[in-house]
Structures are given as structure tokens and as C-alpha cells.
Amino acid sequence: MTRLGHDEPPWTGPFITLAELDTESGQPVPARRFIVRSVDGDRTFLACRPRADVDPHRWAIEAEGARRLSIPGFLPVEETGGTAELPWCTTPYVPALPLPAALQAHGGPLPEPAVRALGSALAQSLAAAHAQGVTHAGLSPAAVLITTEGPRLSCFGAVRAAAPDGESRDGLPGLDSGCLAPEQAAGGRPRPLGDVYALGAVLAYASTGHTVPERQELPAFLRTLIPTCLSRDPVRRPQAHEILTHLTPGGSTAAYVSTAAHPHTVLDATVQTPLPAALVAALARQSAQVLAAELPPAADLD
Numbered sequence: 001m002t003r004l005g006h007d008e009p010p011w012t013g014p015f016i017t018l019a020e021l022d023t024e025s026g027q028p029v030p031a032r033r034f035i036v037r038s039v040d041g042d043r044t045f046l047a048c049r050p051r052a053d054v055d056p057h058r059w060a061i062e063a064e065g066a067r068r069l070s071i072p073g074f075l076p077v078e079e080t081g082g083t084a085e086l087p088w089c090t091t092p093y094v095p096a097l098p099l100p101a102a103l104q105a106h107g108g109p110l111p112e113p114a115v116r117a118l119g120s121a122l123a124q125s126l127a128a129a130h131a132q133g134v135t136h137a138g139l140s141p142a143a144v145l146i147t148t149e150g151p152r153l154s155c156f157g158a159v160r161a162a163a164p165d166g167e168s169r170d171g172l173p174g175l176d177s178g179c180l181a182p183e184q185a186a187g188g189r190p191r192p193l194g195d196v197y198a199l200g201a202v203l204a205y206a207s208t209g210h211t212v213p214e215r216q217e218l219p220a221f222l223r224t225l226i227p228t229c230l231s232r233d234p235v236r237r238p239q240a241h242e243i244l245t246h247l248t249p250g251g252s253t254a255a256y257v258s259t260a261a262h263p264h265t266v267l268d269a270t271v272q273t274p275l276p277a278a279l280v281a282a283l284a285r286q287s288a289q290v291l292a293a294e295l296p297p298a299a300d301l302d
Contacts, residue, residue: 162174
């Protein structure tokens with residue numbers, strides 16, 4: 001979470017912009033993400049806007065597609081709006097750290113229990129999406145938001161928004177080349193096994209700090225899985241449900257789960273969400289900063 005720059009507009013649609021979610025991490029971010037508040041001060045949201053170098057029409061199509069989805073673990077889009085040149089979408093705010101910020105807060109790669117929990121939850125979400133014929137097409141470290149209720153997958157459709165099928169996506173701004181499956185980089189239609197490639201890169205990043213690490217850098221439990229996920233040949237990659245099985249021996253369910261019957265607070269780190277203490281503290285600080293944020297004077301919003 002960072003302060004707004006002087007050149008940033010104070011409004012996102014009808015909402016007052018308080019801060020930017022992402023910090024400088026060196027990882028590409030597919031969209032601009034802001035913490036915003038309603039004019040009456042009663043409700044806070046996470047708002048997303050397209051990057052200046054992304055076609056706003058394609059971005060808006062993906063945002064509207066995300067709004068129509070109901071997939072566990074996908075960041076829910078509550079509202080879309082804006083103009084043809086500057087669309088936006090919002091989701092109710094909960095304290096959240098993009099995965100790169102989580103590694104910064106932790107001081108390096110995450111421990112094995114947290115990586116297993118993260119991978120299990122993401123694989124579970126992707127398996128549910130793929131079973132419905134949905135390809136996320138936007139998974140990267142920046143797209144993964146860490147919350148006390150489990151990870152949330154944002155940036156739905158970032159690959160499709162970056163360039164239409166048939167056009168090269170290699171090297172496009174906002175896309176993490178380490179997470180972009182070769183067939184997608186070449187302009188191929190995003191498909192579920194491209195999500196698997198990206199998941200492998202995200203787990204590599206969570207455990208080493210790099211999306212394309214050397215095999216010996218990987219912890220032992222990932223040394224077979226990650227190279228298989230990152231195979232250039234899609235047919236050699238596992239399915240999302242097979243990754244879930246690999247990460248949860250004995251068939252247990254993912255450690256990262258969101259349970260409606262047990263609402264969490266930012267300080268409620270349960271056994272179902274084995275977040276390292278540094279991440280819980282970082283989420284608590286963000287929550288406190290957002291609660292304490294005051295709306296700017298009306299004159300400053302003109």
C-alpha cells in the first residue's frame with residue numbers, strides 16, 4: 001500500500017481514492033489497483049483500472065466477465081463502470097497483500113507449510129474454474145492477493161486483455177514473462193493448461209523469489225512438480241486437480257480455505273490459514289492505515 005502520487009486522479013468512478021495497493025517490487029502488475037472509499041465514508045473497496053498501455057475495451061470485457069463469475073478463490077467483482085476510455089471495477093475491501101509484497105514483508109520466500117497451503121488453494125480454485133470451462137488467463141505473483149481468509153486470484157483475463165488471440169504477447173507491459181505459457185506468448189488462445197504453467201511459476205516465486213528458478217533452488221517437495229508445470233509442451237503439464245493432490249498428501253483439503261460459517265478478522269490467523277506472523281502483522285498494519293485514512297477536503301477533490 002502506497003500513497004497516491006501527485007499526478008494520480010483523486011477519483012475512481014464515484015469513489016474517492018485513498019491509496020494504491022501495490023508497492024514497488026519489480027514484478028509486473030497487470031492492472032492499477034487502488035483502495036477507495038464511498039463519498040459518505042461508509043464503505044471501502046478495492047478498485048481496479050487498466051494500465052495506460054492496455055486496450056481499455058478489452059480490459060472492460062474481462063472485468064465484466066469476472067463480475068459474472070462465481071468461483072471460490074477468484075476475487076469477486078461487485079461493480080463495473082466508467083467510460084470507454086477509463087473503465088473500472090470494484091470489490092469489497094479486505095486487507096490484502098499482493099504476493100510480492102508478502103515476500104517483502106516476510107523478508108524472503110515463504111516457508112513450506114505456507115507454500116503448500118497457497119498452492120493447494122490456488123489449484124483448488126483453478127480446478128473449479130476449469131471444470132466450468134473457464135480459464136483465468138492472468139495468474140502471476142502480482143495477481144495473487146494474500147488475505148487472512150485465504151488467497152484471492154485477481155487480474156482475471158489479463159492475458160486476453162493484453163492482446164487478442166493471434167497476436168504475439170511476448171514482452172508486453174504488465175505481463176510477467178515467467179508466468180506466460182509459450183503458446184500464450186505466441187498468440188494462442190488461453191486455455192486451462194496455460195493456467196497450470198502460470199501456477200507453477202507462482203509457486204516457484206513463492207518458494208524461491210523467482211518465477212523461473214534453477215531446479216536446485218526449489219524445495220524438495222516442488223522439484224518434480226514445478227518443472228512439469230513449466231513444460232513447454234502443454235500436454236506434459238498436470239491438470240490443476242493433480243497439483244492439488246500432489247500438494248495435499250492423503251487427500252486432505254487445502255489449508256487455505258474461506259469459511260462463511262467462520263468469519264475472520266485481520267488478526268484471526270487460524271490453523272486453516274497458516275500465515276507467517278510477519279504477514280499477519282503487515283495485514284493488520286494495512287487495515288489500521290485504511291481505517292485511519294481520512295477523506296481529503298472537498299476542495300482537494302475538484
